[in-house]
Amino acid sequence: MQWESVIGLEVHLQLATKSKIFSGSPTTFGAEPNTQASAVDLAMPGMLPVLNEQAVCFAVKFGLGIGARIGKRSVFDRKNYFYPDLPKGYQISQFEAPIVGQGSFEILMADGNTRSIGITRAHLEEDAGKSLHEDFHGQTGIDLNRAGTPLLEIVSEPELRNAAEAVAYLKALHSLVRYLGISDGNMAEGSMRCDVNISLRPAGSETLGTRAEIKNVNSFRFVEKAIRHEIERQSAILEDGGKVVQETRLYDAERDETRAMRSKEVANDYRYFPEPDLLPVVIDDDYIEAIRSTLPELPTDKRRRFTAQFGLSKYDADVLSDNRPLADYFEAVAAACGDAKIAANWVQVELLGQLNRDARSFDNCPVSAADLGSLIRRILDHSISGKIAKQVFEAMWQGAGSADAIIEARGLQQVSDSGALETIVDQVISANAAQVQQYLDADEAKRKKLTGFFVGQVMQLSKGQANPQVVNDLLAKKLV
Amino acid sequence: MHTKSVAQLVKGLRKRQFSSVEVTRTYLDRIAALDSQYNSFITVDEAAALAAAATADKRLAAGDGAALTGIPIAHKDIFCTDGMRTSCGSRMLDNFVPPYDATVIQRFRTAGAVLLGKTNMDEFAMGSSTESSFYGPARNPWNTELVPGGSSGGSAAAVAGLLAPAATGTDTGGSIRQPAAFCGITGLKPTYGRVSRLGMVAFASSLDQAGPMAHSAEDCALLLNIMAGHDPLDSTSSTAATTDYCATLGDSLAGLRIGLPAEYFGEGLDAATGECISFALKELEALGATLVEVTLPHSALTIPTYYIIAPAEASTNLSRFDGVRYGYRCEHPVDLHDLYTRTRQEGFGDEVKRRILVGTYALSAGYYDAYYKKAQQVRRLIKQDFMDCFEQVDIIAGPTTPGPAFALGAKSNDPIAMYLEDVYTLAVNLAGLPGMSVPAGFVDNKPVGLQLIGRHFDEARLLNVAHRFQQGTQWHLRTPDSVQGGPK
Numbered sequence: 001m002q003w004e005s006v007i008g009l010e011v012h013l014q015l016a017t018k019s020k021i022f023s024g025s026p027t028t029f030g031a032e033p034n035t036q037a038s039a040v041d042l043a044m045p046g047m048l049p050v051l052n053e054q055a056v057c058f059a060v061k062f063g064l065g066i067g068a069r070i071g072k073r074s075v076f077d078r079k080n081y082f083y084p085d086l087p088k089g090y091q092i093s094q095f096e097a098p099i100v101g102q103g104s105f106e107i108l109m110a111d112g113n114t115r116s117i118g119i120t121r122a123h124l125e126e127d128a129g130k131s132l133h134e135d136f137h138g139q140t141g142i143d144l145n146r147a148g149t150p151l152l153e154i155v156s157e158p159e160l161r162n163a164a165e166a167v168a169y170l171k172a173l174h175s176l177v178r179y180l181g182i183s184d185g186n187m188a189e190g191s192m193r194c195d196v197n198i199s200l201r202p203a204g205s206e207t208l209g210t211r212a213e214i215k216n217v218n219s220f221r222f223v224e225k226a227i228r229h230e231i232e233r234q235s236a237i238l239e240d241g242g243k244v245v246q247e248t249r250l251y252d253a254e255r256d257e258t259r260a261m262r263s264k265e266v267a268n269d270y271r272y273f274p275e276p277d278l279l280p281v282v283i284d285d286d287y288i289e290a291i292r293s294t295l296p297e298l299p300t301d302k303r304r305r306f307t308a309q310f311g312l313s314k315y316d317a318d319v320l321s322d323n324r325p326l327a328d329y330f331e332a333v334a335a336a337c338g339d340a341k342i343a344a345n346w347v348q349v350e351l352l353g354q355l356n357r358d359a360r361s362f363d364n365c366p367v368s369a370a371d372l373g374s375l376i377r378r379i380l381d382h383s384i385s386g387k388i389a390k391q392v393f394e395a396m397w398q399g400a401g402s403a404d405a406i407i408e409a410r411g412l413q414q415v416s417d418s419g420a421l422e423t424i425v426d427q428v429i430s431a432n433a434a435q436v437q438q439y440l441d442a443d444e445a446k447r448k449k450l451t452g453f454f455v456g457q458v459m460q461l462s463k464g465q466a467n468p469q470v471v472n473d474l475l476a477k478k479l480v
Numbered sequence: 481m482h483t484k485s486v487a488q489l490v491k492g493l494r495k496r497q498f499s500s501v502e503v504t505r506t507y508l509d510r511i512a513a514l515d516s517q518y519n520s521f522i523t524v525d526e527a528a529a530l531a532a533a534a535t536a537d538k539r540l541a542a543g544d545g546a547a548l549t550g551i552p553i554a555h556k557d558i559f560c561t562d563g564m565r566t567s568c569g570s571r572m573l574d575n576f577v578p579p580y581d582a583t584v585i586q587r588f589r590t591a592g593a594v595l596l597g598k599t600n601m602d603e604f605a606m607g608s609s610t611e612s613s614f615y616g617p618a619r620n621p622w623n624t625e626l627v628p629g630g631s632s633g634g635s636a637a638a639v640a641g642l643l644a645p646a647a648t649g650t651d652t653g654g655s656i657r658q659p660a661a662f663c664g665i666t667g668l669k670p671t672y673g674r675v676s677r678l679g680m681v682a683f684a685s686s687l688d689q690a691g692p693m694a695h696s697a698e699d700c701a702l703l704l705n706i707m708a709g710h711d712p713l714d715s716t717s718s719t720a721a722t723t724d725y726c727a728t729l730g731d732s733l734a735g736l737r738i739g740l741p742a743e744y745f746g747e748g749l750d751a752a753t754g755e756c757i758s759f760a761l762k763e764l765e766a767l768g769a770t771l772v773e774v775t776l777p778h779s780a781l782t783i784p785t786y787y788i789i790a791p792a793e794a795s796t797n798l799s800r801f802d803g804v805r806y807g808y809r810c811e812h813p814v815d816l817h818d819l820y821t822r823t824r825q826e827g828f829g830d831e832v833k834r835r836i837l838v839g840t841y842a843l844s845a846g847y848y849d850a851y852y853k854k855a856q857q858v859r860r861l862i863k864q865d866f867m868d869c870f871e872q873v874d875i876i877a878g879p880t881t882p883g884p885a886f887a888l889g890a891k892s893n894d895p896i897a898m899y900l901e902d903v904y905t906l907a908v909n910l911a912g913l914p915g916m917s918v919p920a921g922f923v924d925n926k927p928v929g930l931q932l933i934g935r936h937f938d939e940a941r942l943l944n945v946a947h948r949f950q951q952g953t954q955w956h957l958r959t960p961d962s963v964q965g966g967p968k
Contacts, residue, residue, distance in 0.1 A: 039580055043800040045573065046560050046582055046679040048714050080796050080843070082820055089799020140816075142804065271843035273852055276685035276793055278715050 002203040003235045006211075007166050007196060007227060008158035011173060012151045013183050014127070014191040015058045021126050021150035022049030022092060029189050033132070033143035041148045043087035048277050051076075055150040056281060058182035059099045059124050060291050062152060065180050065298055066119050068103025073282050076124075076275040081268045084142050085129035093153075095272040098123035099281065100152075106300045107172040110164060112314045114300075117169055118157035125151050146190075152182075158197065158208065163227035167220050170194065175299045178323055187219050194223055199244065200234045209234075210244040214258055217251045226251040230258050302327055310340035319348055325362035326352075329369045336373020339380060346376055350393055367396050375403035383407065384414050388464055416467040418474060421458070424466065425474045428457040439479055451475055481506045482642045482968055483959070486551055486699040489645055493540055493550045500540065500550030504533035504594050507552050509967040511597065511643045517962060519618045520628075520637035522557045523565050524597035532594040539592060548706060549592025554644035556635050557598035558605055559585050559690070560679040568681045569601040569613040569631075572801045572808045572827035582679025583711045584648060584690050591706045596644050600634030603829045604798065605655055605683045607631050608901040611892045612831045619888070620663060622926060622960040626885040629659030629901075635693045636663035642963045646694035646703055650680060652687045653786055654880075654905025657917035660693055661880035661929020664919045666946065666956055667693040668700045671937045672912035673718035676711030682797040684790040685716070687909040696956055697918065697946035701725035704939060720937050728940050729947040734768035736945065739873030743779035744904055750883035756921030756928040757879045760949070764877070767948050772873050776865040779907065781858050783899055786906040788842050788855035794832075795839030801827060834895065863911040870935050875945060879904055880917040880929030904931060914939045918946045919955035927955075 020027055023040035040047045063070045075097040078090040100122035106114045127149040132141035154173070160166045174192065177183040185192045199211035212234070217226045229251075234244050249258040297305070299321050306317035306327075320330045326347070334343040351372065355365060375392055378384050384392065384407060395406045407413055415421055429436055432454070439450045451472065458471045481503060484492065492498055508526050515521055529552065536550035560566045560578035562585075567573045581589065588595070600618040602610050610618040610633025618633040620626040621641035628637040632649030636659035639647050649656040651669035660667030668691045675690045682688060692703030704725045711717040740761070745754065765771055803809035803823030810826055813819035828836070842851040869876060881901060891897045908915040913933055920930035930949075934942045950956050 042805055044560075044578065044580070044806065045566070045568070045576070045681040045800070046578075046677070048678050048716075050713055050715055078796050080799065082799065082802060084802075084804050084816065087800060087805060089802060090796050269845045271796070271840065271845070271848070273792065273796075273843050273848070276716075277682075 001239070003200045003231075003238065004203045004205070005162060005198060005200050005227075005231050006158045006208055007160040007162070007198050009156045009160065009166060009169060010195040010197070011154045011170070012127075012193040012195075013154060013177060013185070015055050015150040015152055016181070016183050017052055017054045017058065017150050019052060020148035021052050021055045021124065023148055025148065027149050031145055033141070034145060037129075037144035037147060041087065041144050043089075049092060049275075051278060051281065052150060055124055056099065056283070057291060058150075058180075059122065059152055060283065060288060061180045061182050061295065062122060062154070062177065063100035063103065064288070064292050064295055065176055066100075066103030066105045068119060068122070069101035070283060070288055071097055071099045071101060072284070073097065073280050074099040074123075075280045076278045077272045078275050080271040083128070084140065085131045085144070085147065087129065087144060087147055091126060091128065092275055092278070093125035094123035097280075105172060105176060107165070107168040108303070108314075108318055109168055115165070117159050120155040120157055122152050122154045125153055127151050158199075163224040163231075166196065166227055167224050170220055170223060172299070175322055179296055179299055190218065193218055196223065196227060196230070198227060198230050198234070200231065200238060210246050212244060212246065212258075213248045214251050215248055215261060222251060222253050225253075225256055226258060229256060233258065296324065310334065310344070312340065312344055316344050316348065320344060329362055329365075332369030333373045333376065336370050337376035337380065339376065342376055342379070343373070346372060350390065354397055366399060367393070371396060371402055378403055378407060382414055382416065382467060384412055385464065385468070388412050388414070412465060414467045415462055415465045416470050418470055421462070421466055421470055421474055424458050424461050425454075425471065425478060427461065428454055429478055432457065436479065454479075482510055484645065485696055486548075486645050486694060486702050487696075489551055490548065490702070494545060496540070500533040500536040500552075500594060501530060503550065504529050504552045504596065506967055507596055507644055513966040514641060514963070515643060517619065517624050518621055518628075518637045518641050518643070519616055520600055520634040520641060520643060521554070521597045522567055522569070522600050522613075522615050522634070525564060528564070529594055529596055536592055536594060546590065546592040548588065548702070550594065551592070551646075552594040552596040552644060553588055553703075554596045554599050554635060554638045554647040555585060555588075556601055556632050556647070556649050558601060558650050558681045559648065560681070561585050561595065561598065564595070564598065566598065566681070567614065568605070569603040569615065570828065570832070571614045573681070574614065574808065576807050578679070580679060583676035583714070584707055585679065587706050587709075593706070599632070599638050599647060602631035602633070602655075603832050604681065604794070605631040605650055605652055605688075606794070606831050606835055608654070608658055608898050609886075609888075609892065610634060610659070611888065612829055614829065617888055620885050621962050622664060622885070624962065625887055626926065627662065627888055629662035629881075629885060631655040631659075632667075632693065633659045636660055636665055636667070639663070639665045639693055639695065640960060642959065646692060646699050648690060648703070648707070649693045650683075650688055650690045651905075651909065651915075652683050652689075652790060653909050654902040656691050656693060657880050657905050657915055657929065657931060658901060660917040661931075662885035662927065664922075664927030664955070664958060664960075665693060665695055666697055666700050666916070666918055666950075667691065668704060668916045668939065668942065669908065669914060670704065670708060670939050671718070671914045672909070673716055674720075674914070674937065674939065675707045676709075676714045676717045678711055678714045684793040685797060686793060687790055689909070696950055697916075697943045698726065698729055698950075700916075701729060701943045701947070704943070708939070718937070723940050725940050725943050728944050731944050731948075732768060733764065733945060733948050736764075736769040736875070737772050737873040738764060738769050739772050739774035739869050739876040741774050741776045741779070741869070741876060741878060743776050744878030748882050748900075748903065749879060750923070752923040753879055753881070753883050753928050756923065757930055760918075760920035760930045760953075761877060763952055764945070764949060767952060769945075774869045774873060774876065776862075776869065776907065778858065778861045778865050782862060782907045782910065783903060785855045785858045785862065786902075786910060787838070787899060788851050789859065789910070791835040791839030792842045792852050793839070795836045795843065798828075798832070798836055803827070831895070859910045862907050866907070866911045866913060866933070874935075875938075875941060876933040878931050880931040881905075884923045884926035884928055908933055912936065914942055916942045916946055918949060919958070920953075921955055922958075
């Protein structure tokens with residue numbers, strides 16, 4: 001039978017607030033265990049939560065970014081369960097009245113087409129601490145630095161159909177939250193954690209099959225592998241006439257497999273009820289509009305504008321709109337040089353290449369957009385060739401100065417003066433009498449090839465600085 | 481010395497008629513001499529109290545005294561005290577020394593008060609007799625065979641036994657008013673949100689409220705002036721303006737309309753207690769008030785509603801006592817499950833376990849709508865009853881309890897009978913209103929309390945009515961025989 005997979009993602013996004021969602025403790029990653037846990041985070045007796053307004057602002061930003069209805073009155077609930085890294089014995093979350101309602105955003109598929117994916121809801125909650133099983137022989141250590149870190153849980157509709165779409169969704173989400181400035185989206189540090197819900201049904205069927213939930217898949221690559229693997233596992237079961245069990249599974253990256261964690265039959269009854277220590281969060285239109293006015297141009301809009309305004313390909317527009325520093329840099333280069341297509345090419349090939357090689361980010365990029373713009377202007381006005389420009393760029397990267405200064409200092413100015421080039425052309429002609437004769441005897445097609453030879457010789461003698469157009473014209477005049 | 485009111489002590493200290501060290505020494509000596517019969521304190525740190533008193537004396541000598549500088553105050557052992565054990569009457573927290581002060585404690589320190597000690601209470605404030613304390617029951621100074629009420633029974637007994645000039649308590653369903661009534665003292669439960677809950681070990685978050693317990697309304701006003709006010713660290717604390725609660729104590733009661741709910745004077749009310757209340761109401765009439773009959777139609781639903789909501793909140797508030805980070809931990813746990821179950825089995829007493837079970841059940845999948853959600857709906861109706869009454873009257877009055885203090889052990893094996901003790905007080909918490917208990921006579925030498933209930937944030941009016949009543953009566957000045965002997 002032909003199976004269709006139905007995939008929904010739950011993403012836990014760590015919001016980039018300075019302090020925790022219900023206490024004043026800092027949220028910095030990687031501190032010594034339990035050095036960022038206050039009495040509130042430790043759930044000491046009598047301690048009370050106070051909502052961090054910044055977390056609300058970030059959640060609303062996200063809601064506006066996906067065109068969602070913002071919950072004007074959202075309520076925090078207690079989700080009750082016992083675990084050593086959950087100090088209060090309950091997690092403060094949102095259940096019946098989340099802060100962000102239904103919305104959607106666009107993802108870009110590998111074939112260049114776009115799809116709109118629905119978001120069911122997004123709600124605020126606090127993170128738990130960490131259990132450290134490895135460091136203590138026969139015991140478990142508890143680190144509560146992460147306890148109380150603000151999370152936005154983003155639940156997608158089950159509208160994704162395969163691993164590639166799921167990855168495209170995550171990439172688009174990653175890009176969106178970074179544009180909004182609400183999260184660093186760093187998957188390696190756990191700022192973006194993903195649970196995958198996946199089920200199979202006969203192609204064309206409208207009813208959903210039994211799903212399995214794969215917990216904590218924490219890189220784009222693992223999401224792809226885990227989904228591929230899970231589709232294979234479930235289709236094998238179904239092909240054998242078996243039934244998929246509703247359960248939580250864990251992806252093991254080392255063995256590239258998923259395995260059962262706990263089955264839903266023994267799942268916790270979380271006993272949700274409204275958190276009596278916090279008042280409902282009431283948001284008015286003024287608040288929402290004030291936040292809306294701070295929203296930047298979002299990746300989808302930017303991508304569309306890049307194709308429309310600059311005539312870029314969908315691929316180029318997608319790459320260049322991936323994150324704001326890159327997009328801003330590109331636009332600044334395009335403005336400085338006046339040719340967006342060449343700017344797009346230089347930014348993608350030379351600039352991103354160098355940044356990757358040096359593992360640098362735009363924060364400490366040694367070549368400013370204005371400088372790269374002036375370098376490209378020198379190509380456009382034929383002061384230098386594209387090839388020389390790469391040398392100049394290399395020197396700029398090393399801190400040798402502006403494009404013009406380097407061209408000047410190293411005498412890399414393209415030679416267009418026909419007087420000066422004539423001498424070189426004459427030299428080449430007299431030094432290659434045999435080739436000249438061949439040329440004169442050849443037909444039109446062969447002559448073209450031989451012209452290339454003469455141009456190459458002139459370039460060599462001029463150390464690449466000869467203007468190829470002028471050389472061509474001179475050769476055409478002389479070789480008769 | 482020990483018969484002076486807080487107001488008199490404040491004046492005497494200001495005039496340097498006596499020192500804070502002398503006052504504090506007197507009360508410490510009385511505790512040492514007499515508390516074996518009341519068991520009203522769990523923790524007393526004499527050295528710390530005397531050191532604080534000496535500091536207070538220096539401030540007073542320098543003319544730098546604050547509102548309560550040098551006044552010893554006892555605090556219910558539910559308020560976290562920096563560096564001093566805070567047990568909440570439970571084995572679970574027998575070893576717990578907080579590294580922070582509750583906001584209430586902090587405010588008293590700022591006002592210059594001396595922390596006299598921590599008073600006995602029902603375990604986690606769950607009870608109406610102080611018999612569920614891990615430290616043994618407190619006793620009623622009027623007759624030590626009787627309970628002092630609860631859960632703030634230690635505070636009530638300490639004040640009634642003249643072991644402290646005043647104390648703090650907390651009231652989730654009557655835990656200030658009922659022991660105040662049983663012990664013949666004055667107690668005020670402020671409006672929900674009037675006093676910060678930060679650092680107060682939580683029982684039922686939407687009902688808990690701290691308040692003063694003292695001999696007179698005037699002393700309660702002096703304490704409330706310190707306790708009341710917004711706390712940015714308690715999201716449920718109110719930003720409504722406070723007032724000087726002493727300023728309006730003497731206002732006339734002419735024209736005051738007092739509502740008498742039919743439901744508070746019917747079946748279940750002890751006849752002799754009812755008579756005391758009737759006399760008290762006549763006194764108020766004589767002071768210019770008008771008595772108006774009102775009804776609270778949903779009163780019969782109060783107990784079931786309360787005993788869903790309070791245990792539900794308690795069941796999750798007490799989840800943090802898991803033996804992982806602080807407090808009691810069972811010995812040699814074999815695994816995590818064993819750590820949890822034995823820690824909680826051994827650390828909690830029966831009444832606490834009973835409420836955790838009831839609350840867990842009420843919140844469970846499949847029962848939530850029928851119990852917790854329904855209870856919240858009924859709670860709104862109960863509150864609306866009061867709002868309707870306050871359209872016609874300024875305050876509501878009635879008995880604080882159905883009868884006077886009962887004997888130790890009389891109800892400790894019958895939870896339902898114990899729950900019925902709070903029939904007149906619970907609704908006030910469900911509605912978030914301020915309520916007071918004022919001494920209003922005796923039945924067989926056992927004190928009777930008159931309950932006054934006000935509009936939200938109308939504590940000043942309650943204190944005013946109580947103060948005028950106390951100017952015309954002597955009930956609050958009577959002291960039990962058992963306070964004789966001991967240092968003066």
